[in-house]
Amino acid sequence: MAIKKTAATNGNGITLNDSRTKLGELDASKLIFTECKTLKAVPPPEQLKFGNVKTDYMLVTEYTPQAGWSAPEIKPYGPLSLDPACSCFQYCPNVFEGMKAYRGPDGKPRLFRPEKNMERLARSAERVALPGFDTDALLILIRCLVALESRWIPDIPGYSMYIRPTIIGTRPALGVAASDQNALLYVIMCPTGPYFRDATKRISLLAVGEHVRAWPGGTGGHKLGLNYAPGFLVQKAALEKGYDQVLWLLPGLEGEANGEGDRVTEAGAMNFFVVVRRSDSSDDVDVFTPPLDGTILPGVTRSSCLALLAAHNSGRFPLPGVSRERKTHPHESVITIGDLIRWAKEGRLVEAFGVGTAVAVAPIGKIGLGGLDVGEERRDELLFPDIEGLGMGQIARGLYDAITSIQTGRVAYDKWSVAC
């Protein structure tokens, strides 16, 4: 990806009024590049806290009813200037993506299945009635930005550069209506280490049914900014009770929350997986994750884990460290708290883990039951014994190793890893 060539093609910001160009399409060939006068110093990797340090540049394009998408611009990272009545502040039609650029053994930056992020961003934008955009064009622009900023990717295993494409509604009026003619699309980036300091440290979850992250017919299946703020207070309460993250439950309309019928949905901002030993004498396992019923984010890592479990099972791509004889049967199916308790009682609950772009795979050590109001001395917990003393269980470790190897381009799988 040749940023200089692209910028040089049309570096002056002047575009001819070509009547053949459909008004308003996002057009990567119109890229304008404004260079930073001075570049920032890259901090030592150990000082990087997720999402705090931003790189030198950002990509910005604005949608207006007069012109559609403006010529995209890569320019020095800096503040946005917006009317205080804008939808993004008032009604929150704001969507984003989480991607990472990894440094390959050849030193080149690589993206992981980026077309899936582009598709999801387009679906998210549509869900909150933001203007549509050309996903191929945006991916080209992101690859330019990553190539330009590749010095920010730490050359250390487990480190990467986090990429945050964002679209916000900028309609500057207070009537409750779609911001379908006014939007700002921008991409910012942050060099980052492991989301949790020690990737093998097992996290604890507090299962909560009083507060519900997503509901059928709601927006939990889309990557909308508005899905996250309602969790802040609950996350703080879980931390105060000594748990790392919330396990979000979905109770029915009737009856008490935190009952055995409550469905398990997501773990913090990660998709949830549980590994259950089969009741036959084999070492085979069933691996369950909740189905995409509208309450679950269709995670790229989730989809990749399901594919890799099936590929191990079929023998096409054995998971590192997992015997080829040990079958791993993936299932997208409803999981209730009652299921987890029953599997635990039967001694079949082997592993649980969360997956997502920020963490890859995060092993779960225990799940506290009963919700926010149970006194800690009376709380039941599901414990996942650390059988091998390695933090991660065998399946989580196998998926983690497979995915991170593919992400960094050390192992090839389909065309999941794309060099910039």
Place this chain on the structure above:
Amino acid sequence: MAIKKTAATNGNGITLNDSRTKLGELDASKLIFTECKTLKAVPPPEQLKFGNVKTDYMLVTEYTPQAGWSAPEIKPYGPLSLDPACSCFQYCPNVFEGMKAYRGPDGKPRLFRPEKNMERLARSAERVALPGFDTDALLILIRCLVALESRWIPDIPGYSMYIRPTIIGTRPALGVAASDQNALLYVIMCPTGPYFRDATKRISLLAVGEHVRAWPGGTGGHKLGLNYAPGFLVQKAALEKGYDQVLWLLPGLEGEANGEGDRVTEAGAMNFFVVVRRSDSSDDVDVFTPPLDGTILPGVTRSSCLALLAAHNSGRFPLPGVSRERKTHPHESVITIGDLIRWAKEGRLVEAFGVGTAVAVAPIGKIGLGGLDVGEERRDELLFPDIEGLGMGQIARGLYDAITSIQTGRVAYDKWSVAC
């Protein structure tokens, strides 16, 4: 309310470092006033579209971890400058209020039960883990702003100045965490006419169960910006099918949406009321609105309507145009689509209306059933016959007249109307 005096007390923006002052409290006495060089021309009232024209000034105060709430400032209306990583764009911890300033017969601007908006704003902020603030101080500041800007309130019945207090999270980092140490609180205002061009024109609603506005354990009971964007697409679909607004339903987890068991929640961005004639021979009515179970916004107009219905019923404050003999029994109770259908079949469905700050009371003419996917030729509708040919039914009209009379200070009721 003496804006000049308040500003003069500390007009230079310099505050002494008084160690007795608790760090960070919102302090109205520290108000800084920056005057506009030129004032805008007030457009003719007929050109006002809800929420498009802003007044000359806005109120702003910023919360930082170092200083808490900054000295509040009234300054020329203008853009906000914010880091693109701010929570307000990414995770949407953004809350707001809707209030109005009405011009009284004495020419003075008046607010309607503003302390209820302040309480709700504080509860909304707490729900998304924004910093707390002194509600009394904010109300003093809003009264200053309204007094300063009172020339913007059109002197025409049905017109007012809409007030939009807003708090947004400004934590400039991408980690998914509360913006409890970084926020911006601002108040902007727009002169406005009736929300619907003709206040007596009856609106049509399309009942939708496939998309759910709010659910138990969700955030529908708080005034969060994030409750609104998910409705944009559905609202557009309803408009395309010829309906003015969506009637939001809440189906259970099991079974098809749009069944008779679906609960009725809100009408567009309004609270929903339905008037049902009693089955005895009297002319008395039961007036139902859904209970505050966490899915319903605790509207100030909703609460006022319930109080006025009870006051009519007890004889304390007869509703204009409603016979004192005609009892109006208010109820906060679950209403299902099946209830509406049954009441219609029994000939007892008299009126329905939406209520809210923007509209006061908006009469409903019909409700389309079956959700988004029913062909229009096959759709069942609940019709509310316009018996008196006046648009509004007797109860809606009585409430509308009572509330607007109290808002403008023409009639006194408790201390609901407050002069600035």
